Amino acid sequence: MNNIFVYCEIDEGAVADVSLELLSKGKKLATELNCKLEAIVIGSKLDNIEKSLYPYGVDIVHKADDTRLYPYTTLPHCSIITRIFKEEKPQIALFGATSIGRDLAPRIASSLRCGLTADCTNLVIGEYTENKTGKEYKDLLYQIRPAFGGSIIATIVNPETRPQLATVREGVMKNEIFSNSYKGEVRNIKVASYLKDSDFIVKIIDRQIEAKKINIKSAPIIVAGGYGMGSKSGFNKLFELASLIGGEVGASRAAVDAGFAEHERQIGQTGVTVRPKLYIAAGISGAVQHRAGMDQSAQIISISNDPKAPINSIADYVIIGDVNDIIPKMIKYYKEKSK
Amino acid sequence: MGLRIIVLAKQVPDTRNVGKDAMKEDGTVNRGALPAIFNPEDLNALEQALRLKEKYAGTEVILLTMGPTRASEIIREALYRGADKGYLLTDRKFAGSDTLATSYAISLAIKKLAPYDLVISGRQAIDGDTAQVGPQTAEKLEIGQVTYAEEILGIENNKITIKRRLERGIEVVSSPLPLLVTVHGSAPACRTRNSKLFMKYKHSKTVTELQEATEDYIKLQKDRPYLTIEELSAADINVDSEMVGLSGSPTKVKKIENVVLAHKESKILSDQDKDIENLMKELIDNHIIG
Ligand SMILES: Cc1cc2nc3c(=O)[nH]c(=O)nc-3n(C[C@H](O)[C@H](O)[C@H](O)COP(=O)(O)OP(=O)(O)OC[C@H]3O[C@@H](n4cnc5c(N)ncnc54)[C@H](O)[C@@H]3O)c2cc1C
Numbered sequence: 001m002n003n004i005f006v007y008c009e010i011d012e013g014a015v016a017d018v019s020l021e022l023l024s025k026g027k028k029l030a031t032e033l034n035c036k037l038e039a040i041v042i043g044s045k046l047d048n049i050e051k052s053l054y055p056y057g058v059d060i061v062h063k064a065d066d067t068r069l070y071p072y073t074t075l076p077h078c079s080i081i082t083r084i085f086k087e088e089k090p091q092i093a094l095f096g097a098t099s100i101g102r103d104l105a106p107r108i109a110s111s112l113r114c115g116l117t118a119d120c121t122n123l124v125i126g127e128y129t130e131n132k133t134g135k136e137y138k139d140l141l142y143q144i145r146p147a148f149g150g151s152i153i154a155t156i157v158n159p160e161t162r163p164q165l166a167t168v169r170e171g172v173m174k175n176e177i178f179s180n181s182y183k184g185e186v187r188n189i190k191v192a193s194y195l196k197d198s199d200f201i202v203k204i205i206d207r208q209i210e211a212k213k214i215n216i217k218s219a220p221i222i223v224a225g226g227y228g229m230g231s232k233s234g235f236n237k238l239f240e241l242a243s244l245i246g247g248e249v250g251a252s253r254a255a256v257d258a259g260f261a262e263h264e265r266q267i268g269q270t271g272v273t274v275r276p277k278l279y280i281a282a283g284i285s286g287a288v289q290h291r292a293g294m295d296q297s298a299q300i301i302s303i304s305n306d307p308k309a310p311i312n313s314i315a316d317y318v319i320i321g322d323v324n325d326i327i328p329k330m331i332k333y334y335k336e337k338s339k
Numbered sequence: 340m341g342l343r344i345i346v347l348a349k350q351v352p353d354t355r356n357v358g359k360d361a362m363k364e365d366g367t368v369n370r371g372a373l374p375a376i377f378n379p380e381d382l383n384a385l386e387q388a389l390r391l392k393e394k395y396a397g398t399e400v401i402l403l404t405m406g407p408t409r410a411s412e413i414i415r416e417a418l419y420r421g422a423d424k425g426y427l428l429t430d431r432k433f434a435g436s437d438t439l440a441t442s443y444a445i446s447l448a449i450k451k452l453a454p455y456d457l458v459i460s461g462r463q464a465i466d467g468d469t470a471q472v473g474p475q476t477a478e479k480l481e482i483g484q485v486t487y488a489e490e491i492l493g494i495e496n497n498k499i500t501i502k503r504r505l506e507r508g509i510e511v512v513s514s515p516l517p518l519l520v521t522v523h524g525s526a527p528a529c530r531t532r533n534s535k536l537f538m539k540y541k542h543s544k545t546v547t548e549l550q551e552a553t554e555d556y557i558k559l560q561k562d563r564p565y566l567t568i569e570e571l572s573a574a575d576i577n578v579d580s581e582m583v584g585l586s587g588s589p590t591k592v593k594k595i596e597n598v599v600l601a602h603k604e605s606k607i608l609s610d611q612d613k614d615i616e617n618l619m620k621e622l623i624d625n626h627i628i629g
Contacts, residue, residue, distance in 0.1 A: 071510075073512075074474075074483070074484055074486075075483060078478075098506065099486070099487060099505045099506055102470050102471075102486075103474060103484070103486045103487075104474075105471075106438070106469075106470070106471035106472075106473075106474035106475045106478075107474045107475065107477065107478045107484065109439065109471070109475065110439060110442060110474070110475035110478035110479055111478050113439065113589070114439075114589060115437065115439065115588070115589030115590035116438070116439070116471060116590070117590060118467075118468065118469040118470060118471055119468060119469070128591075128593055130591070142593065143590075146598070147466075147467060147468070147595075148352075148354050148466060149354030149355060149465065149466075150598065151354070151597070151598060152595050152596065152597055152598060153595070153596045153597075153598055154592055154594070154595050154596075155592070155593040155594040155595075155596075156590050156591065156592055156593065157590070157591050157593050158589050158590055158591070159589075159591060160589060161589040201483050201514055201515055202483050202485060202512050202513070202514040203512060203513050203514070204510060204511070204512050205500070205511045205512060205513055206509075206510065206511040207508070207509075207510045207511075208508045208509050208510075209505065209507050209508035209509075209510075210507045210508050211507075212507065221628060245628040245629065246628070247628075264507075277627060278622070278627050278628060288598050295601065299627055300603075301618075302605075307607075312605060313601075313602050313603065313605070314601055314602070314603055315603065315605045316603060316605055316606065317605060317606045317608060317618060318605045318606070318607050318608065319608045319609070319610060319614070319615070319618070320607065320608070320609060320610065321609065321610025322610065325610055326610050326615065329610075329612060329615040329616075330615055330618075330619060333612075333615055333616045333618075333619040333620075334619050334623075334628070334629075336616075336619075337616075337619050337620050337623050338623055338629045
């Protein structure tokens with residue numbers, strides 16, 4: 001009762017990164033609230049999956065293993081989770097803000113008549129006083145998210161309904177092992193008794209999912225290009241610099257929209273959130289939606305011909321000039337100095 | 340095989356291009372200054388419905404929107420593009436509704452408009468970006484949902500086939516009807532206004548708008564009933580007042596903050612060789628790179 005639950009997505013046979021990030025955050029919240037952390041894993045061939053979860057400090061793994069449960073479809077996952085929530089009465093339940101989490105969580109919220117906040121970028125425990133009634137609440141989950149195209153940040157609470165439901169953006173929580181020797185327990189769910197035939201009305205006929213190719217999220221250095229790179233071939237110089245200094249190439253949305261880079265490389269509110277030790281922004285103006293995905297970087301270098309570009313004010317180094325000039329110089333001097 | 344399709348759409352402030360005139364002096368957004376538009380992904384949804392109408396004779400496309408009186412603008416916009424009818428779900432009681440309360444009201448309106456074969460909406464609205472109202476409405480209607488549709492491939496023997504757009508690929512699914520489908524922005528753009536339909540519907544008005552109209556107008560509407568856009572109030576759909584508006588919304592906004600730009604002391608460098616050389620040396624010496 002009253003524990004924190006994380007729905008764990010399965011991707012290519014393993015627990016998805018975003019779910020591990022949520023477990024890491026969930027453990028911190030559980031410690032603060034002095035409750036347990038529980039995981040729900042639903043899929044097929046889940047033998048030993050709990051071993052990848054225990055190090056995150058998971059106390060109980062609810063496992064539903066059945067060939068009909070992978071790949072994901074909405075209704076069976078919804079039925080299983082809804083029933084678990086009714087029985088276990090979690091205080092908080094977290095989902096990744098992925099195509100699965102954002103399909104599933106609203107349906108669960110509607111069925112339990114609970115409040116749900118989409119696409120959170122931060123979660124904090126705090127108190128709340130209802131304006132009208134003056135009623136005070138302790139230990140609520142602050143669900144913090146950008147709204148209005150990223151121009152404002154809203155803090156949302158669900159004072160009355162439980163669980164407090166949130167979907168959380170991939171990459172904003174750090175993936176952190178709690179203890180490699182942590183041991184929890186598995187509860188195997190008797191799947192058949194949780195499901196009805198009508199849960200299987202939607203059938204998957206075909207699926208063409210590409211394996212994850214680019215993993216900019218875990219790159220220690222990111223060389224990101226914006227619209228100011230001017231062309232796709234301008235990006236080639238960024239690839240050269242990135243591979244030289246051991247980084248990955250990222251991009252702004254304007255650069256992706258212009259066809260300079262793949263969507264998978266997009267950084268920001270509608271792309272990936274990154275926190276590398278070095279972020280080089282080349283020809284990026286630094287709109288709020290872009291900064292939302294990179295402002296936690298340890299060091300930022302901005303290269304821009306506009307001294308007033310907003311990105312400059314969060315940069316540690318600002319180089320004023322033409323990217324086409326400066327990137328080759330960086331390549332040249334890196335080669336010289338690193339010898 | 341005529342279908343009855345209900346398209347859900349919302350009028351939203353255009354948050355995509357917050358121009359200089361929409362900025363207040365303190366750097367915050369003046370929402371009133373943003374133009375009100377047809378939510379972009381709802382236009383993709385409308386297009387999918389209109390394509391089904393072309394494919395399956397006798398199909399009827401009904402646009403349903405919840406919002407203030409002026410949201411009738413998007414109903415007219417839908418009529419100009421080929422929708423057959425529009426309903427405006429409007430009531431003071433709905434003010435302050437979160438997604439749960441909104442989906443409750445919308446689901447009751449849909450039940451009122453039943454029977455239906457399909458409910459189609461955009462994936463999400465750009466003012467909130469929650470993507471929750473679609474799935475929540477499906478749950479309340481007790482029907483299945485298929486989200487992120489890129490293309491409705493066809494309907495045969497009461498079975499619909501849909502291509503979905505996911506993060507790293509596509510999925511093709513089938514489902515019996517009725518079904519709720521949310522449409523992804525990667526779906527084909529909506530057709531533009533049809534000039535004949537524009538002439539036909541440009542004088543269409545909601546019941547509230549008619550109250551302020553001239554005698555001539557009222558006569559025109561009497562002669563041409565298709566020009567009246569129907570309104571549905573909370574009472575018309577029998578809502579439980581406790582379940583809409585602020586009281587029906589479990590989520591509460593605790594705080595709204597404007598995004599302020601954090602400020603760092605930055606080192607300003609020129610594009611001269613000396614500066615770049617020193618920078619690269621510093622980065623290597625500090626083990627940031629290399
Ligand atoms: C809801 C919503 C979500 C969004 N999500 C994202 C997101 O996830 N990620 C994202 O990045 N954006 C996002 N955007 C878009 C964002 O608002 C900006 O439009 C975008 O980030 C701008 O990209 P940019 O900086 O590359 O282009 P620009 O703003 O055009 O900036 C280009 C910069 O390059 C400089 N420049 C030009 N030529 C040169 C040169 N030769 N040498 C040096 N500098 C040069 C210019 O001075 C300028 O500062 C979103 C917008 C909305 C409304």
